[in-house]
Structures are given as C-alpha cells and as structure tokens.
Amino acid sequence: MRSARAAACALAAWACAGAGWAHAVRHEVHVGEAVVVALHYTDGEPFAFERYELFRGPGTEPVQSGRTDADGRLVLLPGADGAADGWRLRAYSADGHGLETPLAFAAHDGVAPATPTPAAAAPGWERVALGVCLILGLGALGPRLLRRRPR
Numbered sequence: 001m002r003s004a005r006a007a008a009c010a011l012a013a014w015a016c017a018g019a020g021w022a023h024a025v026r027h028e029v030h031v032g033e034a035v036v037v038a039l040h041y042t043d044g045e046p047f048a049f050e051r052y053e054l055f056r057g058p059g060t061e062p063v064q065s066g067r068t069d070a071d072g073r074l075v076l077l078p079g080a081d082g083a084a085d086g087w088r089l090r091a092y093s094a095d096g097h098g099l100e101t102p103l104a105f106a107a108h109d110g111v112a113p114a115t116p117t118p119a120a121a122a123p124g125w126e127r128v129a130l131g132v133c134l135i136l137g138l139g140a141l142g143p144r145l146l147r148r149r150p151r
Contacts, residue, residue, distance in 0.1 A: 035076040035105050039068055039091055046072030050098075052091040062090075076103075 039047035048070050053062035068074050068091070078087065087105075092098030 033077070035078060035103070037074050037076065037089065037103065039072040039074070039099075041097070046070070047091060047093070047097075048072050050091060050093045052089060054103075055088040055090070057086055078105075 039050075039052075041047060047068055049067050050072075051067055052065065052074055054064040054074075054076060055061075056063045064076065066074065076087065087103040088100070089103050090098070090100040
C-alpha cells in the first residue's frame, strides 16, 4: 500500500512539474537596425496612441499596423533590403486628423543585426522543485494527519 501511495505521489509530482514549466514566461531582446518614426501635430503635441498602417511597395494590405506610443512613435524593422521596395505610412485619428506619406530612408549598410540577447534565466526550476517538495510532503503527511486516533 505504501509503495502504491509513493508511486501515486511521484506521478502527481511529475505531472505538476510539467505544468509549472508550461506557465513560465520568457523573453528575448533582439538588437538590430530599426527605423523610428515620430509623429506630432503642428502645435508640437505628440500624435499619441493613434492608429497607423505601414505598407510595403505598391501593396494595398498593411504589413504592420497598430498604435503609436505616448510620444507618437512607431518602430519599423525593414531588413537589409527594406528601402528598395519603398514604404508608405498612413496614420489617422478618430477626429479626422492624419497623414499618408511615403517613408524615405536608406537601407542599412550590410551590418548584420546583433545576435539575440537572452533574458536572465527565470527561476522556473526553483518553483518546480518547491511544488514537487510540497506535493511529496503533503502526500507523506496526509495519511498520518487523517488517520483515526485511538481514544
């Protein structure tokens, strides 16, 4: 009976360890050539949190869309041949302000982007180990705490 309980506890710990890894969130930071476009109204106020669309070449479907940040900026990563096709920006607000303009910039001069910088290792294994220890500890203490005591 004890070996069956131990096997069940080990199986539960193994199953929970996989779930602990599945909920981890990691990120990478890529450093490379980017084009930053800053938009602002004629009075100097930033064109903040407004919609934009970027088109490549004569295409009618945007290749990138979103909202500008608090300073009215958007970021474009064109790649090494990005300037050859030409880019077009359309930015607009709900009240009708906006612009549609071609973007002119030079392709970067063959410098390869830096390799991705991995984020600092998240302490995921520590959380999994803690979970396994808790499950095994509760599995071992549970039957002792729940058994009937003689009166």
